[in-house]
Every structure is written in C-alpha cells, then in structure tokens.
Amino acid sequence: MKPRLRRARAGDVDGMLDLERHFPGDRMSRASVRRFLRVPSARVWVVDAPPHGLVGALILLMRRNSTTARLYSVVVDPRARGLGLGRRLVQAAERGARAAGCDAVSLEVREDNAAARALYARLGYVERQRLPGYYDDGGNGLRLRKALTSRRAR
Numbered sequence: 001m002k003p004r005l006r007r008a009r010a011g012d013v014d015g016m017l018d019l020e021r022h023f024p025g026d027r028m029s030r031a032s033v034r035r036f037l038r039v040p041s042a043r044v045w046v047v048d049a050p051p052h053g054l055v056g057a058l059i060l061l062m063r064r065n066s067t068t069a070r071l072y073s074v075v076v077d078p079r080a081r082g083l084g085l086g087r088r089l090v091q092a093a094e095r096g097a098r099a100a101g102c103d104a105v106s107l108e109v110r111e112d113n114a115a116a117r118a119l120y121a122r123l124g125y126v127e128r129q130r131l132p133g134y135y136d137d138g139g140n141g142l143r144l145r146k147a148l149t150s151r152r153a154r
C-alpha cells in the first residue's frame with residue numbers, strides 16, 4: 001500500500017510513540033504527544049502505511065506574536081528512509097506554516113545528525129546560529145531557518 005501523508009488525529013498517539021523510538025536523544029512522553037495532538041498551536045502530520053501503521057511524523061509549532069513557525073520534530077521509520085518521506089513531511093509543514101500566515105520556518109538539529117542536515121540543506125534551510133552544548137548529553141546544535149516565499153512568487 002502506498003504511504004499516505006495526512007494530518008494526525010487523536011488515535012495516532014501509539015503510532016507516534018512507536019516512531020519516537022527511532023528519534024536520536026530525548027524521547028517525547030505520551031502526555032506530550034497527546035498534548036501536541038490537542039493544542040491549536042501544534043500542527044502534526046503523519047505518513048500512514050497500512051497495514052504497517054505510521055512510518056513518519058512531523059510536529060510544527062506556531063508561536064504567538066511570531067511569523068516564524070518552529071519545526072519541532074520529524075522522524076521516519078528506519079525501514080522507510082531514503083524514499084522521500086522526510087522531504088514530503090517537511091514540505092507539508094512548510095505549506096501548513098504558509099497557510100497559517102508564517103513567512104519562515106526555524107528548527108534546531110544536532111550538528112552530528114548528517115541525514116537530517118542533508119535533508120534540510122536539500123530543502124533550502126540555512127544555518128543561522130551554532131548552539132554549543134545545546135543537547136542534554138552536551139552535543140552541539142545548529143539553528144536553521146528557511147524563508148517561505150509566497151506561492152505566487154515561486
């Protein structure tokens with residue numbers, strides 16, 4: 001079955017927690033996943049591949065008084081990597097951010113996360129700030145940003 005990208009719903013909590021196991025570093029609790037699925041400031045997309053379940057998820061956070069959305073988390077099941085799903089998730093988030101009136105997306109990524117950095121670079125994210133010791137284990141982070149051009153201008 002073809003993987004299908006869609007907005008997440010309340011019943012996706014377990015599938016998202018399963019995917020979280022593949023995330024490097026800190027894991028999200030059930031309570032935070034449930035919260036992200038509930039609050040209006042968060043937009044969540046998943047890639048659903050029945051009968052296997054969810055093979056990808058992305059959380060985008062909108063901030064009050066800011067036109068920059070924050071790409072909080074993106075993860076693809078290792079068995080489904082390299083197929084363009086990460087790219088599709090990030091592009092969906094960009095469309096969602098634009099539709100919500102945002103003009104940019106920012107995110108933090110581990111400096112040593114080559115796959116994620118390649119994905120973001122491919123999509124036009126640029127390094128804005130180095131974040132030494134940003135992660136709990138002392139790992140360095142990078143803050144990246146992409147300006148969203150309007151549909152008409154593209």
Ligand SMILES: CC(C)(COP(=O)(O)OP(=O)(O)OC[C@H]1O[C@@H](n2cnc3c(N)ncnc32)[C@H](O)[C@@H]1OP(=O)(O)O)[C@@H](O)C(=O)NCCC(=O)NCCS
Binds near residue numbers: 022077085109115120
């Ligand atoms: C980062 C991640 C989401 C990428 O997902 P994916 O579905 O494999 O990525 P895609 O297949 O859409 O790849 C898109 C582009 O990213 C780049 N890329 C992805 N994985 C790569 C890898 N391992 N090495 C080099 N480049 C890679 C490629 O340039 C690719 O573009 P191309 O197809 O034109 O060559 C996935 O590796 C993952 O879930 N990692 C663990 C969680 C994580 O680190 N999340 C990001 C935290 S900020």
